Amino acid sequence: MRRLLRPLCAPATYRGGAHAFLGAALAVSIAAVAAAALALALPAVPDPLLAAAGFASIGLVGLPKAARRAGVRFANGLLGSGLPRPTAPRRLATAVWTLAWAAGGIALMAVALLVLVALCAIVIWSDGGDTVTIYSTVYISGGLGGAVTIPIAAASLLALICLSAAYAALMRLLAVRLLGPGLSERLAAAEAEADRVAARNRLARELHDSIGHTLTTSHLQAAVAKQVLESDPAAARLALASIEGAARAALDDLDRALGVLRDEPASTRARPTLADLALLRERITQAGAALTVEVEGDLAAVSPAVSQEAYRIVQEGVTNALKHAPGSAVRLRVAVTTANLGLLVANPVTAAARDSGHGRGLSGITERVRLLGGTASAGPEGAVWALRVALPLRADHARQESGPNE
Secondary structure (H helix, E strand, C coil): CCHHHHHHHHHHHHHHHHHHHHHHHHHHHHHHHHHHHHHHHCCCCCCCHHHHHHHHHHHHHHCCCCHHHHHHHHHHHCCCCCCCCCCCCCCCHHHHHHHHHHHHHHHHHHHHHHHHHHHHHHHHHHEEEEEEEEEEEEECCCCHHHCCHHHHHHHHHHHHHHHHHHHHHHHHHHHHHHHCCCCHHHHHHHHHHHHHHHHHHHHHHHHHHHHHHHHHHEEEEEHEEEHCCCHHHHHHHHHHHHHHHHHHHHHHHHHHHHHCCCCCCCCCCCEEEEHHHHHHHHHHHHHCCEEEEEEEEEEHHHHHHHHHHHHHHHHHHHHHHHHHHCCCEEEEEEEEEEEEEEEEEEEEEHHHCCCCCCCCHHHHHHHHHHHHHCCEEEECCCEEEEEEEECCCCCCCCCCCCCCCC
């Protein structure tokens, strides 16, 4: 019983009735205009043909592109369909929807008219009874004999409300099928979502590489400053100044990343490249670690895009070395050939370094290298832990080198 009465309190039931009324009004007005125009043009047209012309004209209204937008707006507002804003027409499906809306609206309004008649019968009964003609002549007696009009009217009203709820549920399902996104729209949405996910992954990689490196070096520099604060104030001040500069660079990286999240214009600040290895070495040295940089070949032969990604790879490799082998000397070797760019980051093996092959840093390096079509390997090689990367400089060259050798 509770389930039967639930539609009485649901706002969606009455919004569904309003949707049906709009559909019926739209259908009647369109069909009447079309039938009248056909009758004026061809006076001898039989009535069934006039009805068919009116019905067809209702479907034709659903063919324009604006019809789908209007249908989605009404379905979302009155049926709660939750459909996205359409970006492309679905003409045939929208025409079918318009016909279904018109047929459902007319049917529900016909029931509503019968309920109105039942309610009017109560008024006639309370006024002492009378004879009325509803398709056929009906006598409504007054007094106790005609009191049956009350439960009939109440049952009719309840049936109308239940039918309105059923109409709303059925039309909601049809709206999803006929007005919802088509195949091309779903593919476009999936591609857009994939692009957003890829952008967020790139952003996470950038934040991990840049800010993670900054935090690692700042931690080492803070430790150095703490140790020499009293014995060598000048070195302590130098370390603190380096921390300040690194923090400023990290804030710039974070600001650029937040700009990506907010879809703001790209920052004009240039991303570091292999030409900035001297600055990287200077920061590492100020952090109290030893970094040896060896460069073979012409760095200018490396394209800016590859050079930027290679710098991030080197930065992450050095950061991992500082993190897992603190205090150890780190060796960086960059070799540029006609076909490949080879990178090597090596540091003495420690217990922590042996167990560090599954972190986000190496995963990010592997992903960067894969996107650039290169190869990467990391692991112990005798007494050192080595990260080796080979990036192709030209697409028409086979990747014959696996990275710089010892």
